[in-house]
Amino acid sequence: MHIALTATLILAAAQGGQHDMQGADGKGGWRMPPMAPEMPTLPGLVGAVPPVGAFLPGEGLDAAKLPEARPSSMVSMRNGDTLDISVSLVRRELRGKSYVMYGYNGQYPGPLIRAPQGATVVVRVTNEIDLPTSVHWHGVRIDNRFDGVPGVTQAPIEVGESFTYEVRVPDAGMFWYHPHSREDVQQDLGLYGNLLVTSPDEDYYGPAHREEVLVLDDLLMDENGLIPWGRESPTHALMGRFGNVMLVNGQTDYQLDARPGEVVRFYITNVANTRTFNLVIPGARVKLVASDIGRFERESWVESVPIAPAERYVIDVRFDELGEVPLLNSVQAINHFRGTFYSSVDTLGIARVAGEPADAQVSEAFEVLRQNAAVSTEMEAFRRHLGRAPDFELETSVRVTGLPLDIMRAMEVDTLYVPPVEWNDAMPMMNWLSTADQVTWILRDRASGAENGEIDWSFAVGDVVKIRIFNDPDAFHPMHHPIHVHGQRYLVLARDGVPNENLVWKDTALLPVGSTMDILVEMSNPGEWMFHCHIAEHLHAGMMFHFSVVDEESPPRG
Amino acid sequence: MIWIHLLGVAGAGFCSAPAALPAALPALPPPPPEYYEVALVSTGRVPGTRQAEGTGSVTFLPSPFGLAVGPDGSYRYEVRVQTERMLPPERGVYVAWVTTPDLDRVRRLSSLDAAGMAHGTVEWIQFLIVVTLEPSMNPEAQGWEGPVVMRGVSRSGMLHTMAGHGPFQVENCGSFGFN
Numbered sequence: 251m252h253i254a255l256t257a258t259l260i261l262a263a264a265q266g267g268q269h270d271m272q273g274a275d276g277k278g279g280w281r282m283p284p285m286a287p288e289m290p291t292l293p294g295l296v297g298a299v300p301p302v303g304a305f306l307p308g309e310g311l312d313a314a315k316l317p318e319a320r321p322s323s324m325v326s327m328r329n330g331d332t333l334d335i336s337v338s339l340v341r342r343e344l345r346g347k348s349y350v351m352y353g354y355n356g357q358y359p360g361p362l363i364r365a366p367q368g369a370t371v372v373v374r375v376t377n378e379i380d381l382p383t384s385v386h387w388h389g390v391r392i393d394n395r396f397d398g399v400p401g402v403t404q405a406p407i408e409v410g411e412s413f414t415y416e417v418r419v420p421d422a423g424m425f426w427y428h429p430h431s432r433e434d435v436q437q438d439l440g441l442y443g444n445l446l447v448t449s450p451d452e453d454y455y456g457p458a459h460r461e462e463v464l465v466l467d468d469l470l471m472d473e474n475g476l477i478p479w480g481r482e483s484p485t486h487a488l489m490g491r492f493g494n495v496m497l498v499n500g501q502t503d504y505q506l507d508a509r510p511g512e513v514v515r516f517y518i519t520n521v522a523n524t525r526t527f528n529l530v531i532p533g534a535r536v537k538l539v540a541s542d543i544g545r546f547e548r549e550s551w552v553e554s555v556p557i558a559p560a561e562r563y564v565i566d567v568r569f570d571e572l573g574e575v576p577l578l579n580s581v582q583a584i585n586h587f588r589g590t591f592y593s594s595v596d597t598l599g600i601a602r603v604a605g606e607p608a609d610a611q612v613s614e615a616f617e618v619l620r621q622n623a624a625v626s627t628e629m630e631a632f633r634r635h636l637g638r639a640p641d642f643e644l645e646t647s648v649r650v651t652g653l654p655l656d657i658m659r660a661m662e663v664d665t666l667y668v669p670p671v672e673w674n675d676a677m678p679m680m681n682w683l684s685t686a687d688q689v690t691w692i693l694r695d696r697a698s699g700a701e702n703g704e705i706d707w708s709f710a711v712g713d714v715v716k717i718r719i720f721n722d723p724d725a726f727h728p729m730h731h732p733i734h735v736h737g738q739r740y741l742v743l744a745r746d747g748v749p750n751e752n753l754v755w756k757d758t759a760l761l762p763v764g765s766t767m768d769i770l771v772e773m774s775n776p777g778e779w780m781f782h783c784h785i786a787e788h789l790h791a792g793m794m795f796h797f798s799v800v801d802e803e804s805p806p807r808g
Numbered sequence: 809m810i811w812i813h814l815l816g817v818a819g820a821g822f823c824s825a826p827a828a829l830p831a832a833l834p835a836l837p838p839p840p841p842e843y844y845e846v847a848l849v850s851t852g853r854v855p856g857t858r859q860a861e862g863t864g865s866v867t868f869l870p871s872p873f874g875l876a877v878g879p880d881g882s883y884r885y886e887v888r889v890q891t892e893r894m895l896p897p898e899r900g901v902y903v904a905w906v907t908t909p910d911l912d913r914v915r916r917l918s919s920l921d922a923a924g925m926a927h928g929t930v931e932w933i934q935f936l937i938v939v940t941l942e943p944s945m946n947p948e949a950q951g952w953e954g955p956v957v958m959r960g961v962s963r964s965g966m967l968h969t970m971a972g973h974g975p976f977q978v979e980n981c982g983s984f985g986f987n
Binding site (some may be wrong): 528530532538541546550552553554555556557563580581583584586587588589590591593594666667668669670671673720723724742745746747748750751752754759760763764765766 | 838842843844867870872873877878879881882933964966967968969
């Protein structure tokens with residue numbers, strides 16, 4: 251068992267005072283993730299390494315011979331336009347060192363695709379990395395054939411092969427694309443990009459001086475580089491792979507220049523494998539505008555933006571005061587060894603506010619919290635489902651077999667308190683040693699007892715399905731889960747029995763430990779669709795199933 | 809146009825029960841998370857409360873994110889205190905409070921109503937719920953004056969140190985900076 255650290259502390263350890271590797275260094279290519287110097291290793295785990303091979307991309311390749319990755323660029327596409335995307339090995343420069351990583355079109359993040367609502371754009375993807383891949387268009391109610399799930403909607407794109415996606419974008423909002431094939435590795439190594447779908451309504455959002463994209467991520471590194479990933483199956487199967495280096499738009503030193511009074515609209519996406527961020531911008535007013543698939547019924551002032559993996563939020567921020575304004579990740583982390591909480595604050599980036607004041611009209615309009623009557627009107631038809639019993643009930647659990655006895659004992663001891671959300675890797679070595687071969691995360695249908703892939707749900711287009719999901723705190727070692735539904739949109743109607751008075755369409759929502767979440771899924775899009783936890787390692791540890799939606803007026807092809 | 813079409817298709821099913829699904833039943837809302845309930849235990853110091861029992865249920869405050877969390881990362885909860893097996897006080901009023909484990913911050917939740925219930929909010933990562941017998945009902949009170957009737961600790965208060973015991977009992981804690 252090892253204590254949690256702030257990323258800053260971990261990085262400091264990585265740069266000098268890190269924990270003794272105790273024999274793990276170099277064993278089968280493994281290096282143990284850096285930990286606090288004060289933290290002992292469980293006696294039975296000295297020298298242990300994960301029971302899978304160690305994987306690093308482009309092994310044997312000289313990073314210097316690869317093209318240097320570039321920051322993301324925007325690609326504006328119209329209906330029918332085609333974009334070629336190559337998935338390739340790139341050289342990334344992080345903190346003055348070069349690393350072999352992945353990129354979409356050699357960029358970090360991948361190209362920001364901008365398309366008008368209602369368009370269909372064509373994206374030809376060619377795989378030039380060393381693993382099979384695919385592209386999932388997260389949150390998009392896309393034609394099922396192009397959902398990008400190997401084994402469900404397509405065969406994986408093998409090395410050297412291509413696949414052409416027709417991406418239909420019926421909803422306005424900020425979406426993203428990423429692999430659905432070993433995303434614990436590929437996404438972590440840089441394969442993610444945003445898809446911004448713009449509404450034809452010029453008044454869709456309130457006025458802002460400009461728009462910026464914030465893609466939040468983290469990477470797990472030590473002084474020798476990237477900590478390897480599991481070759482045959484993911485490591486970090488218990489809690490997911492937390493990084494110790496924070497990235498905004500793929501950079502460790504994100505900076506933004508703003509003018510006094512400037513209103514900046516930030517489209518935020520969390521692409522981390524497992525880390526939930528709590529974004530704070532002290533000294534600036536923050537207005538919450540929209541989430542995954544559209545606007546809230548009502549805008550609201552917020553003090554922070556907690557955002558789980560795969561979620562998106564749109565916020566308007568007004569920078570009033572001159573000087574430097576940090577963008578922080580501010581959480582209450584856990585030190586398991588000392589048995590304490592501590593404030594963990596990482597600076598994700600800096601906004602520098604200087605120069606002439608921004609256009610006052612927009613600054614003043616920022617004061618208004620908009621009521622989106624059209625959204626509320628649409629929601630009324632769905633809100634009536636609040637009063638009825640759920641159609642299905644799911645509960646979460648976890649099953650662990652074959653982990654070292656010391657880990658099992660420590661996990662059992664460590665059950666007096668389980669936090670609603672794991673904000674940090676509070677047990678890095680145990681987590682690192684656990685693989686998807688030993689840990690099974692479970693979604694269980696309470697009525698049938700079916701688990702994960704055994705769940706066999708079928709719906710018709712037009713069904714509106716209420717699903718109650720309970721995150722069982724009495725599971726062996728529970729954890730929160732960001733629940734993602736492919737191809738449809740859903741509402742979080744209530745949490746722990748408390749109705750949600752400000753609805754917004756979601757495709758991913760966080761389910762804390764011990765909580766019950768009632769979601770209402772609008773089955774509008776026919777096909778075979780995934781339902782899963784979006785912690786990459788939990789997904790690979792089994793926490794998924796697929797369901798079918800049949801268009802009875804238009805039977806499926808083939 | 810695709811957008812409009814989809815809305816139309818989906819809209820057909822909004823108001824009717826899905827044909828392939830179980831018939832809609834009256835909903836029983838799930839209870840607050842039992843796991844995070846705070847068990848309140850009598851101090852036995854106040855006449856008529858020796859057998860008193862109680863719980864403090866905690867539910868996230870309404871938040872557009874679902875998860876109510878402040879800028880310092882602490883959760884923000886609504887606390888509902890339910891007590892029973894307490895006789896009405898001969899003098900004074902029962903009041904529920906929350907306080908940090910160090911007792912350096914105290915917040916009055918509310919006085920107990922006729923049903924023995926109180927409620928309020930808390931935004932500390934670890935906290936105690938305390939019910940006291942106060943000489944008067946003073947909504948502005950900054951802290952309690954009377955004897956403690958019941959108390960309980962938030963589940964987060966059970967976060968325990970592993971230093972020097974359990975799997976680490978053979979470790980020399982001093983070598984890791986602990987006394």
